[in-house]
Amino acid sequence: MKRSIQQLNRTLHKSFLTRPVADAVAIYFHSIERRTWESFRTCIRHWMDLGYRVVDPIEFVEAADGEKRLFVSFDDHYRSWHSALGLLEELSLKATFFVNTLPFRGLAEPETISEYFDRIDHHLERVSLSTGELCEISAAGHTIGCHSHSHFNLQHLAPARLPQEILQSKAQLEDILGQPIAHFPYPFGMRRFFSERLRQYCTSHGFRTVSNAIPGLLYKQQRLDSINRTPWNLGQDLILFGPGIAGFQYSDNETALHRRRGVSGERRDPW
Numbered sequence: 001m002k003r004s005i006q007q008l009n010r011t012l013h014k015s016f017l018t019r020p021v022a023d024a025v026a027i028y029f030h031s032i033e034r035r036t037w038e039s040f041r042t043c044i045r046h047w048m049d050l051g052y053r054v055v056d057p058i059e060f061v062e063a064a065d066g067e068k069r070l071f072v073s074f075d076d077h078y079r080s081w082h083s084a085l086g087l088l089e090e091l092s093l094k095a096t097f098f099v100n101t102l103p104f105r106g107l108a109e110p111e112t113i114s115e116y117f118d119r120i121d122h123h124l125e126r127v128s129l130s131t132g133e134l135c136e137i138s139a140a141g142h143t144i145g146c147h148s149h150s151h152f153n154l155q156h157l158a159p160a161r162l163p164q165e166i167l168q169s170k171a172q173l174e175d176i177l178g179q180p181i182a183h184f185p186y187p188f189g190m191r192r193f194f195s196e197r198l199r200q201y202c203t204s205h206g207f208r209t210v211s212n213a214i215p216g217l218l219y220k221q222q223r224l225d226s227i228n229r230t231p232w233n234l235g236q237d238l239i240l241f242g243p244g245i246a247g248f249q250y251s252d253n254e255t256a257l258h259r260r261r262g263v264s265g266e267r268r269d270p271w
């Protein structure tokens with residue numbers, strides 16, 4: 001009995017590892033410090049070599065079945081994004097940056113910025129963007145989306161605070177950039193940090209897509225208003241299981257944070 005279960009496990013594992021990669025691949029990152037640039041180059045060139053075209057959120061959800069496309073996004077708020085503009089240009093990569101509006105350098109107090117980096121568990125370069133630097137990222141052709149104001153767990157937030165966290169944050173970015181903001185990835189990314197009602201709240205207030213950050217949904221059917229993203233860990237080398245098969249790493253900073261937050265506190269639906 002035990003032996004047949006082991007055999008079944010091996011077969012399932014093998015079939016997963018040898019499955020062709022999905023046509024629609026959405027990966028996300030956080031900060032991109034210089035020491036990780038080479039790993040980032042390797043990752044992006046890997047997908048490009050496999051024939052994937054890098055697309056924006058709209059192209060990603062609207063592309064025809066069978067069209068190989070890669071959606072690359074960055075979450076939270078880091079000056080390292082601005083420092084990496086030359087790297088993205090070198091790779092001819094147009095990415096999407098999902099920004100929290102609370103910690104702008106020059107607008108937020110240093111203690112507020114420090115509390116923000118504590119909240120997202122970021123302990124490397126704890127420097128935020130100026131609004132001018134965000135404008136330069138946008139002017140370089142990248143898409144800017146809203147990741148909420150403060151990066152709170154929206155499921156635990158009183159409904160009265162949602163307009164400030166979501167709608168005012170969207171409006172602030174629109175003021176800074178002078179263009180509509182249409183894409184929202186909810187903080188912490190896992191299912192338990194969001195709900196269908198929150199999704200409807202976002203889509204009914206002008207967001208075209210809502211992204212999650214859940215490992216392992218690469219093969220799930222994409223919807224027109226949502227993007228299933230998988231973390232990619234730049235701290236480790238790219239792993240290839242076989243021809244054209246990429247190994248994702250799930251030990252990403254935010255994923256670990258999800259796990260820790262997930263076990264503490266009782267879930268409460270603000271609606």
Ligand SMILES: [Zn+2]
Pocket residue numbers: 075076147151186187188254
């Ligand atoms: Zn985040």
